[in-house]
Amino acid sequence: MLNKYPLWKNLLIALVLVISALYAAPNLYPPDPAIQVTPARAGAEMSEATLGSIRQTLTDAGLEFFGEEVNDGTALFRLQRTADQLPAKAAVQRALGDEFVVALNLAPTTPDWLLSLGAGPMTLGLDLSGGVHFLMEVDMDEYMANKVANYRQELRTRLRQEDIRYRRIQVDGDYLRLSFEDAATRDEADNFFIREYPEFARVSEDSAEFFDLKLRMTEEQVKTYQDYAVKQNLTTIRNRVNELGVAEPLVQRQGRNRIVVQLPGVQDTAEAKKILGKAANLEFRLEAKPGASRFATEEYPFRNDEFRTARLEKIVITTGDSVTNARSAFDENGMPQVNIDLDAKGGARMTQVTREAVQRRMAVLFVERKPKTTYEMVDGEEVTKTVQITEKSIISLATIQTTLGSSFRITGLQAAEASELALLLRSGALAAPMYFVEERTVGPSLGKENIEMGVQSVLVGLALVLVAMLVFYRAFGLMANIALLVNIVMLVALMSIVGATLTLPGIAGIVLTVGMAVDANVLIFARIREELKNGRSPQQAIHEGYNRAFVTILDANLTTLLVAVILFAAGTGPVKGFAVTLSFGILTSMFTAIVLTRAMVNLVYGGRRLESLSIGGRV
Amino acid sequence: MKQLDFMKARGIAMALSLILVLGSIGSIATQGLNLGLDFTGGTLLEVQYDQPVALQGVTDVLEGAGYRDVTVQNFGSETDVLVRMSEAFRDDLGLEVLEVLRQQLPEDNQIRLERSEFVGSQVGEELRDEGGLALLMALAVVMIYVAVRFQFKFSVGAVAALFHDVVIVVGLFSLFQWEFDLNVLAALLAVIGYSLNDTIVVSDRIRENFRIVRRGGAIDVINESLNNTLGRTLMTSLTTALVLFALMIFGGEMIHGFAVALMIGVLVGTYSSIYVAANILLLMNISREDLMPPELEEEVDDRP
Numbered sequence: 037m038l039n040k041y042p043l044w045k046n047l048l049i050a051l052v053l054v055i056s057a058l059y060a061a062p063n064l065y066p067p068d069p070a071i072q073v074t075p076a077r078a079g080a081e082m083s084e085a086t087l088g089s090i091r092q093t094l095t096d097a098g099l100e101f102f103g104e105e106v107n108d109g110t111a112l113f114r115l116q117r118t119a120d121q122l123p124a125k126a127a128v129q130r131a132l133g134d135e136f137v138v139a140l141n142l143a144p145t146t147p148d149w150l151l152s153l154g155a156g157p158m159t160l161g162l163d164l165s166g167g168v169h170f171l172m173e174v175d176m177d178e179y180m181a182n183k184v185a186n187y188r189q190e191l192r193t194r195l196r197q198e199d200i201r202y203r204r205i206q207v208d209g210d211y212l213r214l215s216f217e218d219a220a221t222r223d224e225a226d227n228f229f230i231r232e233y234p235e236f237a238r239v240s241e242d243s244a245e246f247f248d249l250k251l252r253m254t255e256e257q258v259k260t261y262q263d264y265a266v267k268q269n270l271t272t273i274r275n276r277v278n279e280l281g282v283a284e285p286l287v288q289r290q291g292r293n294r295i296v297v298q299l300p301g302v303q304d305t306a307e308a309k310k311i312l313g314k315a316a317n318l319e320f321r322l323e324a325k326p327g328a329s330r331f332a333t334e335e336y337p338f339r340n341d342e343f344r345t346a347r348l349e350k351i352v353i354t355t356g357d358s359v360t361n362a363r364s365a366f367d368e369n370g371m372p373q374v375n376i377d378l379d380a381k382g383g384a385r386m387t388q389v390t391r392e393a394v395q396r397r398m399a400v401l402f403v404e405r406k407p408k409t410t411y412e413m414v415d416g417e418e419v420t421k422t423v424q425i426t427e428k429s430i431i432s433l434a435t436i437q438t439t440l441g442s443s444f445r446i447t448g449l450q451a452a453e454a455s456e457l458a459l460l461l462r463s464g465a466l467a468a469p470m471y472f473v474e475e476r477t478v479g480p481s482l483g484k485e486n487i488e489m490g491v492q493s494v495l496v497g498l499a500l501v502l503v504a505m506l507v508f509y510r511a512f513g514l515m516a517n518i519a520l521l522v523n524i525v526m527l528v529a530l531m532s533i534v535g536a537t538l539t540l541p542g543i544a545g546i547v548l549t550v551g552m553a554v555d556a557n558v559l560i561f562a563r564i565r566e567e568l569k570n571g572r573s574p575q576q577a578i579h580e581g582y583n584r585a586f587v588t589i590l591d592a593n594l595t596t597l598l599v600a601v602i603l604f605a606a607g608t609g610p611v612k613g614f615a616v617t618l619s620f621g622i623l624t625s626m627f628t629a630i631v632l633t634r635a636m637v638n639l640v641y642g643g644r645r646l647e648s649l650s651i652g653g654r655v
Numbered sequence: 656m657k658q659l660d661f662m663k664a665r666g667i668a669m670a671l672s673l674i675l676v677l678g679s680i681g682s683i684a685t686q687g688l689n690l691g692l693d694f695t696g697g698t699l700l701e702v703q704y705d706q707p708v709a710l711q712g713v714t715d716v717l718e719g720a721g722y723r724d725v726t727v728q729n730f731g732s733e734t735d736v737l738v739r740m741s742e743a744f745r746d747d748l749g750l751e752v753l754e755v756l757r758q759q760l761p762e763d764n765q766i767r768l769e770r771s772e773f774v775g776s777q778v779g780e781e782l783r784d785e786g787g788l789a790l791l792m793a794l795a796v797v798m799i800y801v802a803v804r805f806q807f808k809f810s811v812g813a814v815a816a817l818f819h820d821v822v823i824v825v826g827l828f829s830l831f832q833w834e835f836d837l838n839v840l841a842a843l844l845a846v847i848g849y850s851l852n853d854t855i856v857v858s859d860r861i862r863e864n865f866r867i868v869r870r871g872g873a874i875d876v877i878n879e880s881l882n883n884t885l886g887r888t889l890m891t892s893l894t895t896a897l898v899l900f901a902l903m904i905f906g907g908e909m910i911h912g913f914a915v916a917l918m919i920g921v922l923v924g925t926y927s928s929i930y931v932a933a934n935i936l937l938l939m940n941i942s943r944e945d946l947m948p949p950e951l952e953e954e955v956d957d958r959p
Contacts, residue, residue, distance in 0.1 A: 163909070171778065173775075173777075472773075472775075473774075473775035473777060473778045474773060474774050474778050475771070475772065475773040476770070476771070476772040477749070477768075477770055477771040477772070478769075478770050479767070479768065479769040481769070482701070482770055485907065486907060489906055489907035490906065490907075492905045493898075493901045493902045493904075493905040494901075496901035496904070496905055497898030497899075497900075497901035497902060498898075500894075500898065500900070501894045501897055504890075504893060504894055504897060505894070508890060540909055540910055541838055541841055541910065541913065543910075544838075544841075544902060544910050544913055544914070547899075547901070547906075548845060548895070548898065548899075548917065551891075551894050551896075551898035551899065552849065552852070552891070552895060554891070555887075555891040555894075555895075558887050558890045558891050558894070559856065559887050559891075562887040562890070565886075566883065587859065588855070588860075591804060591859060592851075592856055592859075594800075595797060595800055595801070595848075595851050595852070595855055596849075596852050598793075598796050598797065598800060599793050599796075599797065599844060599848040600848065602789060602792050602793045602796060602844075603789060603793075603844050606785055606788060606789035606792060607785070607786075607789060607841070611786075611789075611837060611840060611841040614841045614845070615841075618845065618848070653886075
């Protein structure tokens with residue numbers, strides 16, 4: 037029969053609607069204001085005593101809280117009122133001291149049965165939640181220059197070991213120029229490089245005096261190094277961000293050599309930048325000679341044993357800046373060790389110092405910057421003061437066996453120690469220097485305002501469209517309106533499922549989708565009216581209207597989708613947010629405008645004799 | 656409904672389009688665009704006062720304090736002030752400027768920093784290039800898609816219409832020196848999407864009518880197609896314009912430029928799908944033969 041959907045099709049539509057409603061639902065539950073407590077030292081546990089003291093503090097301060105949770109050593113306390121957030125943070129921070137980081141957070145209130153389905157609310161972009169956005173760029177030129185300089189150092193040693201005589205090795209732009217006395221030696225070197233250094237492309241070049249060999253890193257090798265540098269920096273930045281105690285930070289690679297850092301809720305950019313951009317947090321120093329002057333030495337505790345200390349020289353050999361890589365491995369005898377690579381500058385310093393210091397011990401000092409909060413009474417009012425203090429502790433003290441170069445190893449460790457040491461060495465180091473190229477801060481009140489304005493414009497725009505459709509297309513308009521509302525629910529559900537971030541331009545995308553989603557229905561309805569005018573029966577007109585409009589709708593939507601995908605691929609920031617909602621909107625609107633309205637039309641009009649249709653226009 | 660003879664006015668329409676496009680290009684060439692921070696690089700601060708202040712006073716104070724290329728404007732409300740300067744960003748620049756501004760204020764007028772943005776000039780340049788590239792890519796892909804899906808002459812028409820719309824929107828932004836930022840660029844790309852939508856719907860009808868309507872020349876067929884789709888074109892433009900209207904009024908200052916650009920785009924796009932694309936088809940002598948389904952093609956394809 038004409039215009040009847042089979043039962044399975046109706047059921048399928050109902051199923052899609054139910055699923056959409058389910059996954060969109062979490063966005064209806066407003067999040068609770070909360071404070072989040074994390075131990076300052078990574079990996080530390082949240083003890084029952086600590087939780088007890090948080091509870092006590094909040095109760096004493098008369099702040100109502102509920103629903104405490106502990107996840108991976110992080111405790112979350114929900115509060116009844118948003119206004120309580122700041123006092124709660126201050127009170128808890130004071131009670132716990134600087135061993136813990138207390139941050140403001142918004143705890144989702146999604147019911148458990150929804151959570152168990154994997155549903156959750158959309159995340160809000162910085163322009164809606166307030167916070168800081170940084171874009172940092174890795175200085176590849178300097179990093180690669182360092183790499184080449186390192187190779188120069190390394191090749192010198194290797195050639196000497198192989199007994200291949202060279203006149204000199206020069207760094208010339210991005211390649212190394214090796215000069216030899218005669219062609220035979222050069223060929224010997226060439227063969228050696230083929231075997232041992234496949235990462236170089238080699239070109240022979242003869243000058244009047246010398247037989248030269250030009251070594252240039254292959255594209256592939258350059259890419260590997262750069263990739264490593266960005267990844268390493270990403271890890272380091274992540275570690276540093278964790279120090280900030282931000283509730284839900286985002287640290288992401290962007291493009292070839294950039295890193296995006298987004299810190300929701302953070303307002304103090306200066307502090308954040310200091311921690312992100314901090315340079316030296318590792319120091320290599322020699323142990324003081326017995327009987328050395330107290331003025332030239334300092335005493336530091338060990339990181340994993342507070343009662344053990346060692347006296348070190350004040351002179352710093354090099355810092356964590358120079359560490360380009362550190363990894364734990366096993367030596368020939370299966371003993372754990374840590375291999376450390378330094379950049380050229382650090383390596384040269386290391387050689388210079390350790391040449392004179394064989395059989396003495398060298399320490400690796402770990403430098404941590406921690407906030408220390410003090411409370412003072414000024415004019416009868418309590419004033420909170422936070423200062424950054426620097427804490428240094430020894431993470432390794434090992435005997436120097438031989439002169440060290442730009443890559444050396446630390447042995448005599450337990451396996452667990454080795455991997456921890458490697459991690460600490462790496463976490464302190466940026467593989468390549470970085471600088472800030474973009475920075476945006478959005479105040480929390482501005483974010484709230486943006487949400488309100490966004491929601492308001494969606495509502496008003498929606499209302500205007502609903503009225504217009506109802507006026508022009510009557511009963512069919514009503515069905516299109518229902519489809520439009522469902523479309524928004526589906527769009528929200530889809531965004532929540534894939535974990536897309538909602539931004540202000542994203543809301544603009546939703547608004548635009550609302551305007552354009554009705555287009556498909558307008559096309560269909562206009563076609564139905566036309567068919568009626570051409571003298572077809574209502575049932576046939578519906579059938580033909582949907583069929584004929586379908587090709588047009590498909591063409592129009594596919595091309596728009598293509599543009600949206602290009603937007604997403606080529607755009608950054610706001611453009612991307614807009615592209616995401618626009619393309620999702622196109623997909624969902626195709627379903628609601630074509631399939632859903634057809635189902636409704638079929639239910640209302642299908643399978644019976646009709647004299648006319650309530651579709652407006654002069655029919 | 657009576658048939659409207661759209662194509663009668665095609666000479667006038669073409670002249671109008673030419674004037675608009677040339678005027679836009681002229682404006683872009685002579686006065687350029689008022690590029691936003693996203694593209695120029697520099698520093699932007701948004702501050703909120705308790706009470707309205709004189710903008711000239713703010714400019715004077717900042718220039719007096721030694722900042723270069725300072726522009727100050729209201730942002731959305733009288734108490735909201737946007738400060739832009741070419742100063743490179745420093746950690747404490749925001750606080751520093753706030754302090755300078757606070758000094759000239761009476762006791763009862765407080766000031767808060769709402770937003771600060773810094774974009775390096777390198778990044779700005781890249782965003783500019785990327786944006787331009789995205790526009791070109793969108794046009795190219797659309798051209799290919801339409802050529803494959805319809806016919807070559809249609810794809811020329813569609814791309815000409817898109818080019819027409821984009822140039823005019825950019826031209827108006829140049830003429831009135833409205834700020835052109837990333838959001839406006841996004842709107843521009845959305846204009847491409849929207850205008851394309853319109854053009855495709857019309858082209859689709861033209862193709863269909865060429866195949867089924869046996870009488871009359873190309874002009875008649877196109878006229879009939881435009882009349883067929885007129886109701887839909889107006890209705891869709893209306894609903895889209897309605898939501899954009901809501902966005903313009905209630906969306907706030909940060910997406911105002913976006914809404915304005917898209918609004919202009921929708922108006923121009925509606926016009927261009929009627930006149931520009933169809934006109935190009937006529938100029939290229941579109942005929943029934945161009946659109947007859949190529950019946951022999953399959954045989955040709957089957958040959959090894």
